[in-house]
Amino acid sequence: MTAALVTGASRGIGRAIALRLALDGVAVAINYAKNEAAAVAVAEKILQAGGRARPFRAEVGDAAQVEEMYRGIESWIGPVLIVVNNAGLLYAGSVDRYSADEFDAMVKTNVNGVINCTRAAVAGMRAARDGRIVNISSIAAAGTSAAGTTYYAATKGAVETLTRRFALELGPSGIRVNAVAPGFVVTDMVDALGTPEERAARLANMASRAVLGRVGTPEDIAEAVAFLASDSARFISGQILAVDGGRTDYLSH
Secondary structure, three states: EEEEEEEEOOOOHHHHHHHHHHOOOOEEEEEEEHHHHHHHHHHHHHHHOOOOOOEEEEEOOOOOHHHHHHHHHHHOOOEEEEEEOOOOOOEEOOOOOOOHHHHHHHHHHHHHHHHHHHHHHHHHHHHHOOEEEEEEEOOHHHOOOOOOOOHHHHHHHHHHHHHHHHHHHHHHEEEEEHHHHHHHOOOHHHOOOOHHHHHHHHHHHHHHHHHHOEEHHHHHHHHHHHOOOOOOOOOOOEEEEEEEOEEHHHHHH
């Protein structure tokens, strides 16, 4: 059975990705940093459906914790051949509103996390001459007009550069590296912000920026990740796939 690691998989997009990969018969390691109960619930949902899953705690920005997590996963199921680097942080920022601590925290999770989890998986992938790495970027990196995402966008720009560079380095070993760049996606975190009226206005505003006229769901992103992690995408590497409904605020630049 192929083993996958999905980071930040206790909720939102990561949860949807873990559930979707399990449908393809993949054994899923559910990474979480803090919310153990939510990670256990995701694993139990997969187990109840006849799949294999287990939660694993690690701060992905900490290389030692990542190495320990990989040892645990390999003891449980064997080498990880699918890595989905989904864990991420977003703090609002702009030219006039900058926090070095918040930026460092985003870099640690959004960028170092991708590096740590990729490096830990490479030996097993090289031995198998097979590996599928899917990084979760954001269309913020492409220059959307959404306010407050300046420094978050910078970290996601780094993720896209790493995606292309790792694809170059690892391709000769049979390892594919791609990224999915979501547009605005409704998650439980987004759902909890503001009053019902503010939420409805925000969703309507974001839907109006997409040519398809709606916002995204975690399942929309999970389907794209499952494709890039599958044999159907066996000749695709080094690509950034925008899953955003066709965002007009950068398509019309």
